[in-house]
Amino acid sequence: MDKNRILLDHGSGGKIAHSLLKEMILPLFNNDMLSRLDDGAIINIGTGTRIAFSTDSYVVDPIFFPGGNIGELAINGTVNDIAMCGGDPKYISAALILEEGFSTDDLKIILNSMAEAAKKAGVFVVTGDTKVVPKGKADKIFINTSGLGVIPKGVNLSGSNAKAGDKVIISGTIADHGITILSSRENLKFDSDIKSDTAPLNQMVKRILNQSLIDKRVIEQSPTDKCPTDSSNSASNFNYRVHVLRDPTRGGVGTTLNEIASQSNVRINIWEDALPIKDSVRGMCELLGFDPLYLANEGKLLAVVSPESTNRVLEAIRQDEYGKDAAIIGEVVGIENSDKPLERSGVFLKTSIGGFRIVDMLTGEQLPRIC
């Protein structure tokens, strides 16, 4: 392994990707907003307004796959990253890098999907850019989307907020997107219910916030809150019982839970029997030798919620169009209170036969260009 070359693994969202970020990028660009390491930055732009700001580039191969294409993936992905920060996504930028010779018919289909996805999510594509590189210098089309959403007062979501006793909810079946991309790439025949789960989750997040709101004065009133008596700001009088929201994309549920465990310095136990997974997806994973815990999802979220609100939040998710298969899959355990032999932060899977196994962060690249 040449240490002086970029590897596919640097883009996996797993261990090497994290060390690239921590060793090369964070020391250079250190600031409070970036170093939170959440799905987006939370910016206080003055007058008491907080904005979630997120960016992602999409390089998925193939660009068309069962259940979607790179265009809707690019809209939904950024919509979801903003929503996971608690922002209400509204404004999206779209920047295309096209390979010379790319089919304009395919481009039209992709642009149409982007427009439809934006409409469905209730967001506006407000600014953009198009670059073309000579044939062979890119692969068909890459799309970057960035986006913005205002965060309602009192909402405070971060990977570092998980607390001992919290429950972990997944909003539906895992590994659908990952196994779809893999199967498409290998030209495998498969059941029609194997398709990408790409979907906008911002309405689901609204339901979660509504159901986890508690009537409690926020202790800290923002010092820049200039109009404290304004009725539209009444949400600032409440706090929320949802602590973390994350969409387990690259690296899957296993890697995302590891990020949360690391940011919050807690242990997360998950229960193998509780993980929702389609039979067809499970079968394909067994056939191909992939662990569904590390395969990407593009329309699912993980919610870490106070135990007293877990059932209400679960019901709220299940009422959403994209949350019918939601399930409680685990719990957060404080490290000092753990009665298990492995008293360290991290993620542990309680297997069907009763033992625990360590779920580490993804190492090595299972599947490049998954999104």
Place this chain on the structure above:
Amino acid sequence: MDKNRILLDHGSGGKIAHSLLKEMILPLFNNDMLSRLDDGAIINIGTGTRIAFSTDSYVVDPIFFPGGNIGELAINGTVNDIAMCGGDPKYISAALILEEGFSTDDLKIILNSMAEAAKKAGVFVVTGDTKVVPKGKADKIFINTSGLGVIPKGVNLSGSNAKAGDKVIISGTIADHGITILSSRENLKFDSDIKSDTAPLNQMVKRILNQSLIDKRVIEQSPTDKCPTDSSNSASNFNYRVHVLRDPTRGGVGTTLNEIASQSNVRINIWEDALPIKDSVRGMCELLGFDPLYLANEGKLLAVVSPESTNRVLEAIRQDEYGKDAAIIGEVVGIENSDKPLERSGVFLKTSIGGFRIVDMLTGEQLPRIC
């Protein structure tokens, strides 16, 4: 020319790029913010706060060139696009697409340049993304930056604001970046003063706004302005005599002025003798057969200003680190008042020998991957 394939020209910033935008993109994503066609979108996020939001992908070849590299270009480019909308750039996202096998040493140099450029411009890189694609599926490194900046009250800049009588100022010598990239790519030997002009222009824009402020009540008070008596909002009592700011990047001064003429439905006359250009750049353009009016600039701006403030604004620009060679290069003429035979909107160059020639939008791609 295959009508069903993407051409390099679609990314030129010129005529075909505009028709792609107008025919394929705008009809799908139509909204007031996008259809303004300025360098970024202007978003009203409530509580009277307007934000400029802009995105650009950088695919320049070569990635290192005299005067800079792709990293600082990516920071400065988005800083400038926000500034051209009147925004005070503060928050930047950075999304990397890396080719497998790319040198981590080169990546370090580029990231360092980005950090230095951000510091110089006074902006924070607050969120990011890294994707890696297999060898041969991208060319070394592509960088997308998006960014945000709050627009001070009363500032209203747009390509559609040019008015008959306004003067056109360029902040310095033209074509430096374009000729540098071309010369580097061709391995031509050249004078040491041929180098990219990549620079952040946000401080220059602040100087321009300060000098073009007029003490005049704004007729429209924003209806969402909730704290009208707050002292920090006092700028809302002023208006500005600068109408358009644009950085003439891809497509150069010729294409950018055409965009302004088209958006404002005016005629713009420029004077060949007044255009600042380095002798070495002029010589290289003559040698290689390029028109400097269409070559990219990465650290220059065009300002369209009311005649009564032109000299003050010119002086303000000249006092800036990057504006020493600023010059008045033309004027805006209303179409109905034109006493010239060519009574239509567009851009016209008064040549050294006295005649006028039409300066059309760039057609064909002079130089792919210029930024």
